[in-house]
Amino acid sequence: MSKKLFIPGPSDVSQGVFEAMSAPMIGHRGREYTQLFMECIQNLKKLMFTENTIFIVPSSSTGLMEAAVRNCVKKKCLNVGNGAFSDRWHQITKDNGKKADLLSFEWGEAPLPETIDERLSSGEYDTLTLVHTETSTGVTAPLEDIAKVAGDYDVSFLVDAVSSMGGIKVDVDKLGIDVCLFGVQKAMALPAGLAICSVSDAALKKAKSIENRGYYFDFLVYLKYLNKKQTPTTGAISIMQGLRYQLDQIINHEGMDNRFLRHRKMGEYCRAWARKNLGILPKERFASDTVSCVTKTAGIDIADLDLKLEQRGYVFAKGYGKIADQTFRVAHMGERTLDELKQYLYVIDEILGF
Numbered sequence: 535m536s537k538k539l540f541i542p543g544p545s546d547v548s549q550g551v552f553e554a555m556s557a558p559m560i561g562h563r564g565r566e567y568t569q570l571f572m573e574c575i576q577n578l579k580k581l582m583f584t585e586n587t588i589f590i591v592p593s594s595s596t597g598l599m600e601a602a603v604r605n606c607v608k609k610k611c612l613n614v615g616n617g618a619f620s621d622r623w624h625q626i627t628k629d630n631g632k633k634a635d636l637l638s639f640e641w642g643e644a645p646l647p648e649t650i651d652e653r654l655s656s657g658e659y660d661t662l663t664l665v666h667t668e669t670s671t672g673v674t675a676p677l678e679d680i681a682k683v684a685g686d687y688d689v690s691f692l693v694d695a696v697s698s699m700g701g702i703k704v705d706v707d708k709l710g711i712d713v714c715l716f717g718v719q720k721a722m723a724l725p726a727g728l729a730i731c732s733v734s735d736a737a738l739k740k741a742k743s744i745e746n747r748g749y750y751f752d753f754l755v756y757l758k759y760l761n762k763k764q765t766p767t768t769g770a771i772s773i774m775q776g777l778r779y780q781l782d783q784i785i786n787h788e789g790m791d792n793r794f795l796r797h798r799k800m801g802e803y804c805r806a807w808a809r810k811n812l813g814i815l816p817k818e819r820f821a822s823d824t825v826s827c828v829t830k831t832a833g834i835d836i837a838d839l840d841l842k843l844e845q846r847g848y849v850f851a852k853g854y855g856k857i858a859d860q861t862f863r864v865a866h867m868g869e870r871t872l873d874e875l876k877q878y879l880y881v882i883d884e885i886l887g888f
């Protein structure tokens with residue numbers, strides 16, 4: 535029997551998605567592929583609230599984190615870091631030969647717009663990276679406030695929405711995000727292997743003046759093919775078939791507002807549960823509606839909890855990175871329902887004797 539995943543990616547995939555994915559294979563230079571690809575793009579623009587250019591790439595999300603800095607950093611990048619994934623983006627930036635500084639915040643804290651403002655005011659930077667929901671700590675950054683700051687400077691604003699897109703609203707155009715990227719295996723609840731980003735006209739124009747963009751992740755190569763309604767390489771066709779189905783479900787069946795509300799309710803329920811029995815890392819204002827990071831776990835035998843949950847048909851998420859030993863996480867994203875979450879937390883209560 536399959537186990538229910540309560541980890542922050544990959545998420546459980548619906549039967550409907552699997553059925554859509556089992557459609558016959560098609561050629562990636564044919565009309566059917568173009569139709570599939572363009573339908574996905576049309577609905578992705580709705581999901582992301584953007585008129586920007588959309589690229590669909592056969593890769594994990596990390597590939598597009600690399601692509602974003604590779605195509606957009608000309609002078610120097612300011613990487614905002616407040617957890618494992620945002621810190622990693624700094625590493626990725628440097629590993630691609632770009633000049634970069636890490637603006638560090640405590641793990642569990644949200645990045646402060648004032649501090650970012652102060653750093654950008656030095657004029658050293660032409661790019662700012664931010665992780666929307668930091669999956670290691672369950673912190674969702676105050677995106678609107680930080681976007682306002684970024685808008686005051688001549689910087690490319692790059693946002694990792696990997697664990698929020700599809701669960702928390704990200705209004706790309708209103709926020710002025712130059713590159714907004716995510717993978718599909720988290721709140722989008724598709725099998726892993728596809729990454730998506732929106733790219734602003736300003737970022738595309740800037741990319742032309744940047745050397746060594748590579749080939750596989752070169753936005754301008756993607757753009758050239760997009761203009762012919764194609765992709766440079768073979769797409770992840772089956773996942774795209776699942777994506778087309780899932781976008782229709784999200785937009786036309788569940789409804790985006792309902793989906794965001796379902797995630798909010800799961801987040802609130804999980805945090806109330808955590809506060810009552812243990813603790814929760816972020817302040818309520820910055821707590822993510824897709825993943826919660828539970829603290830005060832010192833008295834708990836995590837390995838035993840993990841095993842007992844597995845025996846009851848669940849996949850448990852330990853802590854991540856340098857706070858792995860002091861925390862565990864509960865993912866409430868994708869197709870997960872409030873009732874399923876309640877059941878899972880009830881089982882944890884039983885195991886831990888709460």
Ligand SMILES: *Cc1c(COP(=O)(O)O)cnc(C)c1O
Nearest residue numbers: 594595596619667669696697717
């Ligand atoms: C999962 C995750 C990533 C990495 O995603 P991959 O698809 O495994 O490359 C990056 N950033 C955040 C915030 C994540 O949650």
